[in-house]
Amino acid sequence: MKKLLTLAALTLALTSCAPVAQLLQPKERATLTRETGALATTLLLTNPGPDALTGDPTREGDGPALTVSGTDLRPDQVAQTWCRTNAERTRLSCNLPNVPAGQRLRLLLMGQVQDGGVIAYRPSLGPRPVLVWLR
Template sequence: MTRLLAALLVLLTACAPLVQVAQPDERATLTRAGLSVTLTNPGPDALTGDPSRAGDGVALTVQGVGLVPDAQAAQWCRAATSTSWACTLPDLPVGTSRRVTFTAGTLLDAAAFGYRPSLGARPVLIWLQ
């Protein structure tokens, strides 16, 4: 499932502008600072994993070359391919953020996939800014 999600997020990267048009009210951001990506949730409600799967979290896919996760990222992420990491982040309540940091390598791109209780089964896609 995680590999399928990783492949889907990589495939959809080229469609990022169209996805943002399809969800104009989405305010969550995914930003990069060096070898870190930060997912920030200003609201309007929590950003969660798939509500139909107990214990699921927000999916984050990170692409890069030679990436080495720090201790915290190693708890959330695993190498999906030689150039892609699949991370499952804890839910993000309103006003919180999660940072995933790598200590070495070249970070190329990232995308997050989650749900908001107010949107029901409609997923939310967040692209690296």
């Protein structure tokens, strides 16, 4: 039993790592990058295709889900329509609009971004999610 629990914990740890997730989806070309300024960070979700980045197809009105952690996170006026922060301003959760193929979505955040990721879907992949980690 102890070996089984250790194996399960190791598997969970490895599958939660960004490099492993990228290996499991080698053809995925979407990126989430940051441009850091003195007071703000711009996150750029780029979708080169082959089709749109969308939310869960089984949920009406769902879009790509962005989660970011950092310090003193505050979305700008546009991002406030998609995002909410926790009381300590250390975590930001966003329900983004769909990003069509060949398009980008830009978010401006005040504060320091440490890490983040997007979970989205592509119509051509069916129910399999696309994971895009912050670079």
